[in-house]
Amino acid sequence: MTSNAQELHASFPSAGFLRRLAAWVYDFLVAVAIIMLASALALGLAAALTALDWVQLTEGMDHAGWLAQGPWYSIYLISVLTIFFGWFWRRSGQTIGMRAWRLKLQNRDGSRLTLKQTIIRLLTCCAGLGNLWILVDFKNRRAWHDYAAGTEVVTLSKEANQLFYWNEL
Numbered sequence: 001m002t003s004n005a006q007e008l009h010a011s012f013p014s015a016g017f018l019r020r021l022a023a024w025v026y027d028f029l030v031a032v033a034i035i036m037l038a039s040a041l042a043l044g045l046a047a048a049l050t051a052l053d054w055v056q057l058t059e060g061m062d063h064a065g066w067l068a069q070g071p072w073y074s075i076y077l078i079s080v081l082t083i084f085f086g087w088f089w090r091r092s093g094q095t096i097g098m099r100a101w102r103l104k105l106q107n108r109d110g111s112r113l114t115l116k117q118t119i120i121r122l123l124t125c126c127a128g129l130g131n132l133w134i135l136v137d138f139k140n141r142r143a144w145h146d147y148a149a150g151t152e153v154v155t156l157s158k159e160a161n162q163l164f165y166w167n168e169l
Helices: 004-010 017-051 063-068 072-091 096-100 115-124 126-135 144-149 158-162
Strands: 103-107 151-155
Touching (some): 017 126, 072 115, 096 103, 115 144, 126 144
């Protein structure tokens, strides 16, 4: 059973490449800020561990070097970004950049993404490079990750973009 709001959202047009690119730039800047914050927290933890003598740094090594010596720091940063994008895509279908450019990620019927779709989209998005497929797919204007997850990105009207978490969908 579909709601009126869901039917309305299913009728919005697919988003084009330039609008997606603009949202991607906004989200890239937000992602950089999130990485900086996550890095500050990791460096603080490393400093606390050395202050408590739980970790001993070798001669000439600093906290950043200690974090970078294994794969765990990279895995941590990727996890932070995955949680950030996954939460926004699953919760409202809009990241900060998407909201600024009136874009919404949704199912083809206008409903919100499932957890499985969110995970598939995160695994196949190739850091946004899948959006280049839109330049070839003129008819549907869907990226690789849209096809893989069964989703679409639509351009909202100004009125529809004012709603915030799409609780009816």
